[in-house]
Amino acid sequence: MNVLFFGITKDIVGGSEISISDVAKPLNVAGLKKRLIDSYPEFSKLNSLAVAVNNEYADDNVILTGNEEIAIIPPVSGG
Amino acid sequence: MNVLFFGITKDIVGGSEISISDVAKPLNVAGLKKRLIDSYPEFSKLNSLAVAVNNEYADDNVILTGNEEIAIIPPVSGG
Amino acid sequence: MKKVIEIVNVIDTTKVYAELSDPNSGGICVFIGAVREFTNNEEVTALEFETYKTMALKEMEKIADSALKKWSLNKVIMRHAVGEKGVEEPVVVVGASSAHRDACFEACRFLIDTLKETVPIWKKEKFKNKTVWVSAHP
Amino acid sequence: MKKVIEIVNVIDTTKVYAELSDPNSGGICVFIGAVREFTNNEEVTALEFETYKTMALKEMEKIADSALKKWSLNKVIMRHAVGEKGVEEPVVVVGASSAHRDACFEACRFLIDTLKETVPIWKKEKFKNKTVWVSAHP
Numbered sequence: 464m465n466v467l468f469f470g471i472t473k474d475i476v477g478g479s480e481i482s483i484s485d486v487a488k489p490l491n492v493a494g495l496k497k498r499l500i501d502s503y504p505e506f507s508k509l510n511s512l513a514v515a516v517n518n519e520y521a522d523d524n525v526i527l528t529g530n531e532e533i534a535i536i537p538p539v540s541g542g
Numbered sequence: 543m544n545v546l547f548f549g550i551t552k553d554i555v556g557g558s559e560i561s562i563s564d565v566a567k568p569l570n571v572a573g574l575k576k577r578l579i580d581s582y583p584e585f586s587k588l589n590s591l592a593v594a595v596n597n598e599y600a601d602d603n604v605i606l607t608g609n610e611e612i613a614i615i616p617p618v619s620g621g
Numbered sequence: 622m623k624k625v626i627e628i629v630n631v632i633d634t635t636k637v638y639a640e641l642s643d644p645n646s647g648g649i650c651v652f653i654g655a656v657r658e659f660t661n662n663e664e665v666t667a668l669e670f671e672t673y674k675t676m677a678l679k680e681m682e683k684i685a686d687s688a689l690k691k692w693s694l695n696k697v698i699m700r701h702a703v704g705e706k707g708v709e710e711p712v713v714v715v716g717a718s719s720a721h722r723d724a725c726f727e728a729c730r731f732l733i734d735t736l737k738e739t740v741p742i743w744k745k746e747k748f749k750n751k752t753v754w755v756s757a758h759p
Numbered sequence: 760m761k762k763v764i765e766i767v768n769v770i771d772t773t774k775v776y777a778e779l780s781d782p783n784s785g786g787i788c789v790f791i792g793a794v795r796e797f798t799n800n801e802e803v804t805a806l807e808f809e810t811y812k813t814m815a816l817k818e819m820e821k822i823a824d825s826a827l828k829k830w831s832l833n834k835v836i837m838r839h840a841v842g843e844k845g846v847e848e849p850v851v852v853v854g855a856s857s858a859h860r861d862a863c864f865e866a867c868r869f870l871i872d873t874l875k876e877t878v879p880i881w882k883k884e885k886f887k888n889k890t891v892w893v894s895a896h897p
Binding site: 546548549550553587588589594597598599613615616617618619620621 | 654670671672673675676677679701712713733736737738739740741742743744745754755756757758759
């Protein structure tokens with residue numbers, strides 16, 4: 464399962480995309496977030512952490528198969 | 543006493559400036575308006591009729607000596 | 622210059638941003654009024670603007686000053702055109718710049734609303750077969 | 760075109776009016792966000808903007824569509840810059856045109872407010888001795 468990172472999350476993981484292989488399926492958005500926070504404790508200090516699936520914000524209960532475009536969205540600050 | 547006219551009031555009096563000589567002094571703004579409405583009944587049909595004295599809106603009770611720059615301000619519609 | 626107050630023959634909309642830009646401004650809000658093709662379903666061929674210029678500039682100054690007093694603004698612009706204007710031509714531009722966006726939005730709205738209420742400028746709508754002084758009659 | 764949605768390297772503020780102008784629009788409201796020299800009294804040397812472009816464009820489309828649904832607008836523009844921007848450089852421009860001014864003012868405010876809430880764009884503030892991802896931490 465490939466995951467894209469932006470902004471501060473890219474700095475935290477040290478790259479714009481990482482591959483996560485050892486996940487217990489089925490994995491939902493909440494599970495992915497928990498997995499990332501376990502691996503990168505810095506994630507828990509962020510104001511918010513959202514996940515986008517195929518370019519749309521996804522709720523915690525959305526199931527991920529690994530075929531989607533998955534992206535981690537830290538607090539946005541455009542404008 | 544010279545009076546400037548703009549917009550629709552210029553059309554009503556047929557000119558941008560007229561001289562009013564036979565006024566009973568002392569004349570105030572209310573008196574000037576009354577005098578104009580008597581001479582040009584069309585003035586009474588307007589939405590509003592203001593008088594400016596030396597480039598400032600003037601209340602009805604401001605006294606006019608004739609040495610001021612006096613202007614008739616019909617409803618404004620800029621913008 | 623903090624305030625730009627002008628009555629001009631032609632409005633150049635390309636320079637407004639540069640005029641309002643300021644190192645302390647994170648937000649710039651601009652309103653442009655232009656000639657619409659239809660008024661109450663009647664086709665307008667042109668608008669003609671007339672002003673009592675000395676007084677209009679004075680009233681515009683007062684409005685800009687009161688905006689500068691009400692909000693924390695870096696720059697304010699009020700520019701109105703006179704003469705005949707065709708469809709889509711700009712007739713008025715007002716704007717303000719400020720550190721944060723609340724102030725510039727509120728000030729910009731205040732500038733145009735108050736201009737329309739107090740500044741001695743008059744607009745004649747020209748239709749195919751008649752002309753009308755806007756707002757003159759009930 | 761009714762909607763202009765773009766992420767660009769450099770924003771050209773001189774063309775915004777022409778893009779929003781429309782024969783049925785009496786009012787055009789534009790908001791421009793620019794880089795401020797100071798944030799909390801600390802001197803900013805530059806801002807750097809990064810985006811998740813495909814998603815950002817999709818979110819901006821949604822915002823423009825919901826503005827077009829909420830208000831009677833003729834044209835809507837949302838354009839954000841990416842890359843490094845210095846003081847006074849424009850980073851975002853949003854605007855709307857409408858028959859009357861209420862709609863374009865309200866829509867313009869909605870466009871920028873919602874863009875700041877939902878569009879995946881991130882801003883890093885660069886100071887002399889540090890850089891900070893804006894809003895990342897409490």
